[in-house]
Amino acid sequence: MADDHAWQAVSAYGESRHLIQTPNIDRLAQEGMRFDRCLVVNSLCGPSRASMLTGTYSHINGFYNNYNCRFDGSQITLPKLLQKAGYQTAIIGKWHLETDPTGFDHWEILPEQGIYYNPPMIRDGQKVKHTGYVTDIITDLSLDWLKQRDTNKPFMLLCWQKAPHRIWEPALRDLDFDHDRVYPLPDSLFDDYSGRGLAEHDQSMTIANTMRVNEDNKLTTPKDLTPEQKKIWDNYYVPRNEAFLQKKLNGRALTEWKYNRFMHDYLGCIRGVDDNVGRILKYLNDTGLATNTIVIYSSDQGFFLGEHGWFDKRWIFQESARTPLIIRWPGVIQAGSTNKDLVSNMDLAETFLEAAGQAIPERMQGRSLRPIFNGATPTDWRTAFYYHYYEYPADHNVRPHYGVITDRYTLAHFYKPTAYNPDQAAIAAIPNDYWELFDHEKDAGEMHSVFGDPAYAAVQTNLIQEVFRLRAELKEPAQDDPKAFGRATEF
Numbered sequence: 001m002a003d004d005h006a007w008q009a010v011s012a013y014g015e016s017r018h019l020i021q022t023p024n025i026d027r028l029a030q031e032g033m034r035f036d037r038c039l040v041v042n043s044l045c046g047p048s049r050a051s052m053l054t055g056t057y058s059h060i061n062g063f064y065n066n067y068n069c070r071f072d073g074s075q076i077t078l079p080k081l082l083q084k085a086g087y088q089t090a091i092i093g094k095w096h097l098e099t100d101p102t103g104f105d106h107w108e109i110l111p112e113q114g115i116y117y118n119p120p121m122i123r124d125g126q127k128v129k130h131t132g133y134v135t136d137i138i139t140d141l142s143l144d145w146l147k148q149r150d151t152n153k154p155f156m157l158l159c160w161q162k163a164p165h166r167i168w169e170p171a172l173r174d175l176d177f178d179h180d181r182v183y184p185l186p187d188s189l190f191d192d193y194s195g196r197g198l199a200e201h202d203q204s205m206t207i208a209n210t211m212r213v214n215e216d217n218k219l220t221t222p223k224d225l226t227p228e229q230k231k232i233w234d235n236y237y238v239p240r241n242e243a244f245l246q247k248k249l250n251g252r253a254l255t256e257w258k259y260n261r262f263m264h265d266y267l268g269c270i271r272g273v274d275d276n277v278g279r280i281l282k283y284l285n286d287t288g289l290a291t292n293t294i295v296i297y298s299s300d301q302g303f304f305l306g307e308h309g310w311f312d313k314r315w316i317f318q319e320s321a322r323t324p325l326i327i328r329w330p331g332v333i334q335a336g337s338t339n340k341d342l343v344s345n346m347d348l349a350e351t352f353l354e355a356a357g358q359a360i361p362e363r364m365q366g367r368s369l370r371p372i373f374n375g376a377t378p379t380d381w382r383t384a385f386y387y388h389y390y391e392y393p394a395d396h397n398v399r400p401h402y403g404v405i406t407d408r409y410t411l412a413h414f415y416k417p418t419a420y421n422p423d424q425a426a427i428a429a430i431p432n433d434y435w436e437l438f439d440h441e442k443d444a445g446e447m448h449s450v451f452g453d454p455a456y457a458a459v460q461t462n463l464i465q466e467v468f469r470l471r472a473e474l475k476e477p478a479q480d481d482p483k484a485f486g487r488a489t490e491f
């Protein structure tokens with residue numbers, strides 16, 4: 001799994017901007033199944049990981065946001081169940097769930113978000129130092145673990161990359177990978193958010209205003225480089241930065257420059273991820289493990305790459321809530337197949353358990369993808385997917401919302417977070433309780449809400465009913481947990 005890897009930046013998904021070639025990830029798609037509608041339950045690093053490990057929504061596993069939540073490692077998780085079933089289990093890479101991993105025979109994780117160059121890590125509770133690039137190191141450690149495991153037992157390895165999470169620092173060998181390419185702009189880079197509500201107007205996640213030109217766009221040299229590394233870094237960035245500063249760009253030209261620098265850095269990180277996926281696939285091939293190993297490539301959520309003028313994630317919208325998912329299982333999944341069912345990374349826990357012949361706990365809320373692998377989607381497969389984002393007020397200022405995504409529509413309810421902040425007057429001043437409805441067939445970019453449009457009256461009524469049916473089925477409390485929103489005291 002990668003962190004914040006947008007499906008628009010996987011060439012197997014064929015996005016119209018043709019941002020990058022990812023030959024190794026694409027190979028998994030050629031040899032397995034590409035899922036075109038894989039959705040996450042809460043588009044944020046920690047919550048998405050908690051959902052994957054537990055097969056549950058945030059209100060069940062208790063990890064709602066990245067501010068005040070600590071993962072309760074005593075709850076039922078996939079690794080614990082597989083460990084109990086005789087599997088060797090390991091997690092290597094980004095964890096970001098605050099408490100120590102449980103259910104793993106071995107773990108080596110980045111503290112918090114971790115850093116890209118020369119990252120310290122925590123190995124089974126002990127601090128360790130590493131020199132090099134984080135994506136290479138996580139892969140090296142993953143391969144080391146695979147090599148030393150007991151070959152008489154089955155295994156589950158979670159190789160969870162940090163890249164391409166902000167602050168998007170590529171491997172030094174890749175800095176010149178795009179030869180100063182000028183990237184095609186997304187249609188909605190200068191979105192003015194007309195046709196949508198307060199939340200879109202009030203967010204703080206634009207490339208134009210929120211992205212920090214110094215740190216995010218590399219006007220300053222990172223502090224964690226060795227002198228040799230710094231030389232390579234400066235050789236690439238410094239002359240380009242000087243040329244940029246001389247131009248004294250502003251307005252749209254500045255935003256376009258920032259977008260291009262962001263694409264260079266973000267896609268440079270993806271290049272490192274793809275190369276390292278190739279290393280793991282090669283190891284599986286060389287050892288003969290490939291024929292009897294399920295390989296999954298995914299991300300903890302999607303990411304905006306300039307659509308709506310944004311970077312980051314959080315929203316129910318398609319760039320954010322949809323994540324890449326590609327699964328290879330020789331002999332079970334037909335090579336080169338694709339699927340458009342509404343699936344979720346929350347379904348993976350049950351999928352793994354079924355694949356391992358294990359019982360699925362009542363508490364889990366996903367559904368095994370196993371029948372879909374054979375092209376036999378159950379007739380009662382979900383036709384609406386429930387989504388709920390909480391973290392607010394927080395970085396990027398995206399208001400809490402829940403809703404459903406279907407094959408054609410997205411319905412979202414933005415609402416006031418109440419009962420958690422002592423400053424009720426401040427909350428009352430925010431008129432943010434409203435709904436939005438998007439028709440993907442007519443508005444693929446989700447640019448104009450048709451909520452309240454009489455032409456959509458029946459659709460609207462049905463989808464609202466569906467939201468509340470799903471809330472009841474998924475045991476969403478009527479009142480959100482007061483700790484769900486995060487930074488409550490810093491309203």
Ligand code: CA
Pocket residue numbers: 003004044045165300301
């Ligand atoms: Ca993430």
